[in-house]
Amino acid sequence: MSSSPAGGSGAPGERVGEPLVEVEDLEVHFPAGGRRDRRVVRAVDGVSFTLARGETFGLVGESGCGKSTTGLALLRLVEPTAGRVHFDGTDVRGLSRRDLRAWRRRAGMIFQDPYASLDPRLPVGEIVGEALDIHDLHQGKQARRARIAELLERVGLAAAAADRYPHEFSGGQRQRVGIARALAGEPDFLVCDEPIAALDVSIQAQVMNLLAELQRDLGLTYLFIAHDLAAVQHVSDRIAVMYLGRIVELADRATLYRSPQHPYTRALLSAIPVPDPVRERQRERVPLVGDVPTPLDPPSGCRFRTRCPEVFEACGRVDPVLQPVGPGREGGGALPDVGSDPRAQGHLAACLLHGETGRPVERSDHRDAREAAPAG
Numbered sequence: 001m002s003s004s005p006a007g008g009s010g011a012p013g014e015r016v017g018e019p020l021v022e023v024e025d026l027e028v029h030f031p032a033g034g035r036r037d038r039r040v041v042r043a044v045d046g047v048s049f050t051l052a053r054g055e056t057f058g059l060v061g062e063s064g065c066g067k068s069t070t071g072l073a074l075l076r077l078v079e080p081t082a083g084r085v086h087f088d089g090t091d092v093r094g095l096s097r098r099d100l101r102a103w104r105r106r107a108g109m110i111f112q113d114p115y116a117s118l119d120p121r122l123p124v125g126e127i128v129g130e131a132l133d134i135h136d137l138h139q140g141k142q143a144r145r146a147r148i149a150e151l152l153e154r155v156g157l158a159a160a161a162a163d164r165y166p167h168e169f170s171g172g173q174r175q176r177v178g179i180a181r182a183l184a185g186e187p188d189f190l191v192c193d194e195p196i197a198a199l200d201v202s203i204q205a206q207v208m209n210l211l212a213e214l215q216r217d218l219g220l221t222y223l224f225i226a227h228d229l230a231a232v233q234h235v236s237d238r239i240a241v242m243y244l245g246r247i248v249e250l251a252d253r254a255t256l257y258r259s260p261q262h263p264y265t266r267a268l269l270s271a272i273p274v275p276d277p278v279r280e281r282q283r284e285r286v287p288l289v290g291d292v293p294t295p296l297d298p299p300s301g302c303r304f305r306t307r308c309p310e311v312f313e314a315c316g317r318v319d320p321v322l323q324p325v326g327p328g329r330e331g332g333g334a335l336p337d338v339g340s341d342p343r344a345q346g347h348l349a350a351c352l353l354h355g356e357t358g359r360p361v362e363r364s365d366h367r368d369a370r371e372a373a374p375a376g
């Protein structure tokens with residue numbers, strides 16, 4: 001357990017594999033909008049996972065599935081409605097405003113759009129410098145300027161870039177500025193929200209290489225958000241697939257690509273082209289028709305049922321929960337002893353066809369009961 005929310009974490013690599021970010025039953029609900037409208041947007045609706053220090057955890061799903069809201073909620077950049085978020089033993093939801101500010105040093109965010117996320121009125125040095133000021137780091141003009149130069153050079157920009165404005169840079173360079181800003185507080189953890197999706201294909205690899213290098217050198221832990229499985233294929237240690245506010249499958253990268261269990265994961269995977277033209281012609285495609293339904297009114301039972309090619313009668317009644325899949329679990333056998341390493345959690349899927357080895361849990365009943373309970 002960390003002694004203070006802003007406490008350091010030791011040398012890179014020292015505690016690799018230990019749980020760093022623990023998320024349990026996270027919910028983020030937004031008001032629907034209208035004054036008389038009592039409905040809620042269930043953007044994130046009961047999500048649990050644990051990130052191990054030093055790993056890259058991919059979070060994948062189509063647009064509108066709740067990925068960004070999950071990332072923002074972990075950093076309390078949006079307030080969770082319910083659930084538990086622990087960071088290196090600190091209860092993030094319990095932090096006072098002051099402690100939250102101190103804690104934010106340790107966790108940063110890289111945004112999707114390097115054009116929109118940098119203030120066009122500020123020179124790049126000030127954009128990075130502001131992040132130092134927020135955390136009361138590097139008092140004194142000279143030390144501040146030296147640290148800004150160091151951060152810019154760390155991300156592959158010249159120190160002289162400090163005096164130029166965002167519009168003078170290419171998309172890739174602007175994303176480097178965004179990364180320098182995120183590194184200002186010397187964080188342990190970064191949420192990378194589709195950091196290359198808005199960049200030219202030719203420079204995507206450069207930014208990915210930079211992120212990999214920083215992870216190696218600084219011992220960073222990444223939550224890496226993407227809207228397709230191709231984008232996280234080569235970078236993630238483990239991957240969670242998200243659909244309509246829920247995680248529907250979670251596995252280490254090799255297992256997920258080799259043996260996807262959830263029909264949604266299979267559909268996302270089948271959209272990735274294969275470089276070999278013969279295999280590309282032969283491969284099975286599972287077309288994903290229609291759009292993600294609105295989180296204002298998710299389908300009853302399994303939320304994927306309105307688009308699932310394998311849907312059957314029970315899917316409208318039973319809301320499947322994440323369950324272990326794989327050898328030894330079909331008969332409902334004991335879970336493997338995984339110790340404290342969250343990477344050993346195994347392969348989980350939420351589909352009545354796969355992984356529903358125990359008694360089905362009808363989550364909607366739980367929710368109705370909770371909402372019917374008197375407040376306070």
Ligand SMILES: Nc1ncnc2c1ncn2[C@@H]1O[C@H](COP(=O)(O)OP(=O)(O)O)[C@@H](O)[C@H]1O
Binds near residue numbers: 042043067
């Ligand atoms: N501040 C907000 N108020 C209302 N609805 C929101 C808000 N932010 C996001 N949403 C809704 O929540 C759902 C999930 O959004 P988001 O987390 O941005 O998804 P993703 O990043 O997977 O595309 C979407 O339906 C989106 O419209």
Ligand code: SF4
Binds near residue numbers: 262302350353
């Ligand atoms: S539970 Fe039913 S609808 Fe949902 S993914 Fe499985 S087969 Fe498809």
Ligand SMILES: [Mg+2]
Binds near residue numbers: 067068069193
């Ligand atoms: Mg998003």
